[in-house]
Amino acid sequence: MTKPGLEESRPVLGISGLRGRILRFYERFLDLIVVLLIFVMLLTLAASVVGVVWDVYETFLSFREEAAIQGLVADVLSVFVLIELFRTFTDYLEFHRIRLRVLSEVAIVFVLRELFIGLYAHRLGPMDLMATAILLAVLIAARVAAVKYAPQSPERD
Numbered sequence: 001m002t003k004p005g006l007e008e009s010r011p012v013l014g015i016s017g018l019r020g021r022i023l024r025f026y027e028r029f030l031d032l033i034v035v036l037l038i039f040v041m042l043l044t045l046a047a048s049v050v051g052v053v054w055d056v057y058e059t060f061l062s063f064r065e066e067a068a069i070q071g072l073v074a075d076v077l078s079v080f081v082l083i084e085l086f087r088t089f090t091d092y093l094e095f096h097r098i099r100l101r102v103l104s105e106v107a108i109v110f111v112l113r114e115l116f117i118g119l120y121a122h123r124l125g126p127m128d129l130m131a132t133a134i135l136l137a138v139l140i141a142a143r144v145a146a147v148k149y150a151p152q153s154p155e156r157d
Contacts, residue, residue, distance in 0.1 A: 027096075037089055038090060038093065041082065041089060052076055055072045056072060059071075073116065078113065081106070087105075088106055104140075104143035108139045111136055
């Protein structure tokens with residue numbers, strides 16, 4: 001029995017007996033693993049933010065060094081990728097599925113991170129830029145399709 005005001009986010013399985021207990025144990029075990037991964041992601045995110053603050057300090061000390069500025073740009077963009085990954089894990093814990101919209105957003109942020117780093121370092125050629133543009137177009141189309149054709153349910157935001 002659930003407490004008033006709390007909704008169960010998972011569908012109720014009509015399976016009883018040993019098979020039902022095994023499935024419930026499996027579901028709880030997966031929830032535990034995801035919670036542990038979220039904790040690890042929080043620690044990683046905190047360490048990344050501390051690293052970015054440290055890189056900002058080092059960049060101000062050696063402002064003319066190109067490598068320090070490139071490292072700062074890469075670290076800041078990496079924090080954004082970690083934030084999107086963190087959101088994917090928390091969505092899985094809430095909805096018990098990985099939504100294509102969120103996963104495509106993570107991929108878009110990651111590809112943009114690599115694009116910005118490559119452009120800033122002047123190491124991307126015309127073919128790399130064309131391939132990245134095509135990949136971004138496909139990922140954006142997947143995100144638009146995921147939003148447009150999302151299942152109609154109360155768990156949709």
